Amino acid sequence: MNALRVVIAVLSVGTVSVAGIYLAAWVDLLVGRAVAGLEVRPLDALIAPLRWGAATALKARTTTERPDAETWALAPALLAALAAVGLAAVPLAPGLLAADVANGIVLFGAAMALVVVAVFLQGWSPNSPLPMIGGYRFIAEGLSYEIPLAVVLIAAALPARSLAIAPIVTSQEHLWNIVRQPLGLPLYLMAGLGLAFWGPLALPGGQDLAGGSSLETSGVSRILWRLAQLLVLVAVAAMGAAVFLGGWLGPLFPGAAWMIVKTVILLVPLIATRHFVARVPTERYVVVSWAILIPLSLLDVFIAGIQALVAAR
Amino acid sequence: MHGIAAALAIFFVTLIGFLILRASERHIAPSTSTAPARVPFTGGRAPDTHAWNRYHVRYYPMTLLFLAFDMEMVFMYPWAVVFVDEGLIALIEMFMFIVILLFGILYTWRERALEWA
Amino acid sequence: MGVKAALARLAAGAPARCFAVVGAEADEIAPWLRLDPELAIVDSPRAADVLLVLGRLDDEMLRAAAGVHDAMPPPRGVLSWSPRGERPVSWPPGGERPVSWPFTDDVRVDDPAQIPAACRRLRDELLSGRRASSPDTLPDIDPAPWRGVGPFGQGGAGMTGGVPYGRPLAARADDRDGLKLDQILVRVGPYLPPFPSGLVLDVKIQGDVIQEVSIPTPAAVAPDLMSAGAPSLTGERALFNAALTQPVPVADIEVARARHHLVWLAEALRVSGLEAYGRRVLKLARTMRPEAAEPVDDLSRWLRRNMSLRWGTRGVGMVSASRAAALPGGPVARAAGDGRDARSLDPAYGRLGFTPVVLEVGDALARWRVRIDEAQQALALAQRAGQSLTTPIGLVEGPCGPIGGDRSTSAALVTMLPELLVGMEWGDAVTTVVSLDIDMAEAALPHDAAVAGRAS
Numbered sequence: 001m002n003a004l005r006v007v008i009a010v011l012s013v014g015t016v017s018v019a020g021i022y023l024a025a026w027v028d029l030l031v032g033r034a035v036a037g038l039e040v041r042p043l044d045a046l047i048a049p050l051r052w053g054a055a056t057a058l059k060a061r062t063t064t065e066r067p068d069a070e071t072w073a074l075a076p077a078l079l080a081a082l083a084a085v086g087l088a089a090v091p092l093a094p095g096l097l098a099a100d101v102a103n104g105i106v107l108f109g110a111a112m113a114l115v116v117v118a119v120f121l122q123g124w125s126p127n128s129p130l131p132m133i134g135g136y137r138f139i140a141e142g143l144s145y146e147i148p149l150a151v152v153l154i155a156a157a158l159p160a161r162s163l164a165i166a167p168i169v170t171s172q173e174h175l176w177n178i179v180r181q182p183l184g185l186p187l188y189l190m191a192g193l194g195l196a197f198w199g200p201l202a203l204p205g206g207q208d209l210a211g212g213s214s215l216e217t218s219g220v221s222r223i224l225w226r227l228a229q230l231l232v233l234v235a236v237a238a239m240g241a242a243v244f245l246g247g248w249l250g251p252l253f254p255g256a257a258w259m260i261v262k263t264v265i266l267l268v269p270l271i272a273t274r275h276f277v278a279r280v281p282t283e284r285y286v287v288v289s290w291a292i293l294i295p296l297s298l299l300d301v302f303i304a305g306i307q308a309l310v311a312a313r
Numbered sequence: 314m315h316g317i318a319a320a321l322a323i324f325f326v327t328l329i330g331f332l333i334l335r336a337s338e339r340h341i342a343p344s345t346s347t348a349p350a351r352v353p354f355t356g357g358r359a360p361d362t363h364a365w366n367r368y369h370v371r372y373y374p375m376t377l378l379f380l381a382f383d384m385e386m387v388f389m390y391p392w393a394v395v396f397v398d399e400g401l402i403a404l405i406e407m408f409m410f411i412v413i414l415l416f417g418i419l420y421t422w423r424e425r426a427l428e429w430a
Numbered sequence: 431m432g433v434k435a436a437l438a439r440l441a442a443g444a445p446a447r448c449f450a451v452v453g454a455e456a457d458e459i460a461p462w463l464r465l466d467p468e469l470a471i472v473d474s475p476r477a478a479d480v481l482l483v484l485g486r487l488d489d490e491m492l493r494a495a496a497g498v499h500d501a502m503p504p505p506r507g508v509l510s511w512s513p514r515g516e517r518p519v520s521w522p523p524g525g526e527r528p529v530s531w532p533f534t535d536d537v538r539v540d541d542p543a544q545i546p547a548a549c550r551r552l553r554d555e556l557l558s559g560r561r562a563s564s565p566d567t568l569p570d571i572d573p574a575p576w577r578g579v580g581p582f583g584q585g586g587a588g589m590t591g592g593v594p595y596g597r598p599l600a601a602r603a604d605d606r607d608g609l610k611l612d613q614i615l616v617r618v619g620p621y622l623p624p625f626p627s628g629l630v631l632d633v634k635i636q637g638d639v640i641q642e643v644s645i646p647t648p649a650a651v652a653p654d655l656m657s658a659g660a661p662s663l664t665g666e667r668a669l670f671n672a673a674l675t676q677p678v679p680v681a682d683i684e685v686a687r688a689r690h691h692l693v694w695l696a697e698a699l700r701v702s703g704l705e706a707y708g709r710r711v712l713k714l715a716r717t718m719r720p721e722a723a724e725p726v727d728d729l730s731r732w733l734r735r736n737m738s739l740r741w742g743t744r745g746v747g748m749v750s751a752s753r754a755a756a757l758p759g760g761p762v763a764r765a766a767g768d769g770r771d772a773r774s775l776d777p778a779y780g781r782l783g784f785t786p787v788v789l790e791v792g793d794a795l796a797r798w799r800v801r802i803d804e805a806q807q808a809l810a811l812a813q814r815a816g817q818s819l820t821t822p823i824g825l826v827e828g829p830c831g832p833i834g835g836d837r838s839t840s841a842a843l844v845t846m847l848p849e850l851l852v853g854m855e856w857g858d859a860v861t862t863v864v865s866l867d868i869d870m871a872e873a874a875l876p877h878d879a880a881v882a883g884r885a886s
């Protein structure tokens with residue numbers, strides 16, 4: 001039954017979201033402890049996010065003198081909703097696709113483009129100088145990663161001759177896109193880090209802004225912002241796994257298992273980057289993105305185009 | 314059609330779910346906001362003006378450049394679908410389009426519009 | 431409620447989140463708190479459960495600390511420690527005793543080693559409700575009530591309706607190209623985390639570009655060491671000051687120098703985004719020994735290979751050779767090509783084959799390199815030195831600059847900040863200030879106290 005499949009797909013998106021967020025938080029703790037030279041204690045790290053959540057939730061909500069209360073409430077919810085839509089565009093197994101549209105790449109791109117709005121609102125709403133700087137910085141960052149992100153996804157769509165994600169996955173039956181479009185995945189992951197403002201691109205909430213856009217939030221709102229950020233990371237990893245690593249394709253095991261494995265394979269390095277790569281200054285990132293990354297992504301499209309033409313002969 | 318409906322359903326369910334979670338804060342940790350608690354934090358001293366301001370002008374040139382490339386992206390979406398059927402001529406035409414826009418980046422870089430952006 | 435109790439029990443296992451207000455004579459304790467697994471030092475009071483008031487604070491600083499306390503959402507508590515067990519207030523010589531201690535139910539700790547455990551206990555009591563949240567210290571009066579023109583308080587004179595919602599909107603001023611853009615004044619207070627505790631700046635910002643920096647009241651720049659009750663110099667500061675007048679083992683001084691540089695590096699790494707690695711370096715600072723200097727060499731190699739650290743520091747915060755010559759000395763001057771080092775005048779160091787570490791560039795990356803290389807060099811010297819002693823020549827090279835001269839390096843750096851930071855983006859400005867390693871206590875110390883070299 002069509003409707004039943006859609007309901008199962010929507011529920012699976014929810015499950016993957018929750019599991020992915022928790023896994024991301026756990027991996028972050030594990031890698032952080034290992035790099036810091038502390039004992040890793042994986043079981044303790046498994047409960048630590050809940051403990052952090054409980055301690056944060058018990059704090060009262062703060063406001064500032066004249067905030068924009070509606071957008072301050074909306075920002076984490078909007079970010080999470082956009083990330084959920086992005087995740088919904090990814091096929092989790094053959095036939096299990098919640099947002100089964102003819103142009104999944106465009107849907108993903110549209111959802112991710114609005115992330116800039118959500119993060120800016122989080123910085124704008126408190127009416128405080130440091131979050132304001134964080135919000136505007138993210139606009140510079142957001143406009144800069146947007147083009148490479150969209151263009152490498154278009155390059156991956158070329159061999160499939162379709163903007164829907166399921167055909168892109170099946171077009172990788174003989175060769176994964178990471179092999180035939182080597183520029184694609186690195187550029188995609190770099191843009192993905194910017195999308196989730198994580199690690200080297202954690203510009204809106206960096207330590208040089210004393211917490212930046214999250215400086216004035218406390219209590220449950222702080223938890224929600226973190227959850228939304230981790231959900232963006234999960235969506236980025238899932239889409240990367242589908243488009244570059246062949247999605248559900250793989251021998252022996254069911255498609256869903258392969259999808260999970262490949263998502264985790266992309267999620268762990270994304271998270272670990274935070275502890276190995278220092279934060280990039282905004283200006284340097286903008287110049288590198290426009291002068292180097294965009295030409296590289298256009299080269300990627302060009303290479304993919306030539307390959308597709310040759311294959312069609 | 315059900316694809317878009319599902320996507321919208323997920324969007325609104327997540328949005329409303331997060332808003333409900335946020336509202337639950339009132340029951341766990343009631344807020345008693347006082348005037349000194351509301352001062353925006355910049356290290357302990359009180360602010361002078363609102364923080365809301367019209368930001369630096371350098372964002373506007375970068376936004377214009379972004380719009381140009383965004384339009385290119387919009388045209389690349391349908392091009393990707395029909396490209397292989399159209400053959401080499403489609404590749405060459407898109408290549409010319411891209412090169413024209415790359416001149417835009419070169420101009421921007423030389424005009425130092427990306428510095429402090 | 432059952433939910434609150436369950437959450438409180440769950441939260442008891444998490445580290446206690448503290449915001450540290452560091453006053454005078456507490457800078458030996460404050461950095462090491464980050465190592466403790468039971469504490470989590472946070473960047474914003476909105477995220478903190480406990481306010482740690484460490485050291486001695488004067489009038490201005492107490493008022494700022496009260497502001498920080500009120501910014502913390504309930505449930506909140508205060509934990510205080512001061513060097514001689516008294517209330518941590520200080521006041522200028524001959525002056526009136528300032529505002530009374532603003533916190534009514536703070537927990538006092540006498541032994542700094544007890545701070546983490548006491549913090550944890552306080553946090554547990556607060557979250558479970560056994561202890562009431564610390565009440566507001568400042569009166570609940572709106573500092574900028576909105577009184578517009580008209581019967582409903584709307585409107586007012588001027589383009590933006592006068593003073594909307596009680597405060598004016600941003601005024602406009604010229605930028606580097608002569609365009610009139612909005613400019614706001616950010617009062618960077620004494621306790622904004624990436625900046626040294628006690629540094630007060632009034633920064634005029636356009637967007638995120640700094641247009642003007644001024645230091646509002648130089649006298650109140652740092653917690654006042656000259657107060658009733660003899661100020662005592664403890665730990666590292668005592669060691670360096672003692673070397674002014676009497677021979678001190680070279681090994682001790684050099685190990686203290688290396689430790690200082692590693693503690694600085696840990697904070698610099700944290701501000702660059704590498705929080706976990708910063709913690710690793712802090713642990714190394716505590717456990718390092720001159721005989722086992724390989725971890726420091728490994729660290730130096732890792733830092734050289736890590737390209738991402740170069741992105742944030744290369745070409746940032748250039749200190750020209752002329753500015754460096756105006757400084758009394760120190761690693762900042764040496765990173766800009768000025769090779770003055772008080773150790774060159776000491777024959778004991780000459781016998782050990784000491785030459786100062788000098789780089790020509792003068793940017794933040796050079797300052798990082800100079801400090802790391804000096805830390806390595808210090809450990810090598812400490813190992814070679816054996817039992818040899820320094821010769822007291824009236825001038826000692828401290829980790830931030832020469833001690834015993836007519837000016838302190840940190841005071842010179844603070845006065846240099848306004849010209850240095852203008853035109854920089856905020857992130858670059860923070861990188862610059864962190865790379866200068868300003869010792870706020872030294873910046874405020876009057877020169878005669880430094881020369882007299884009082885030690886406890």
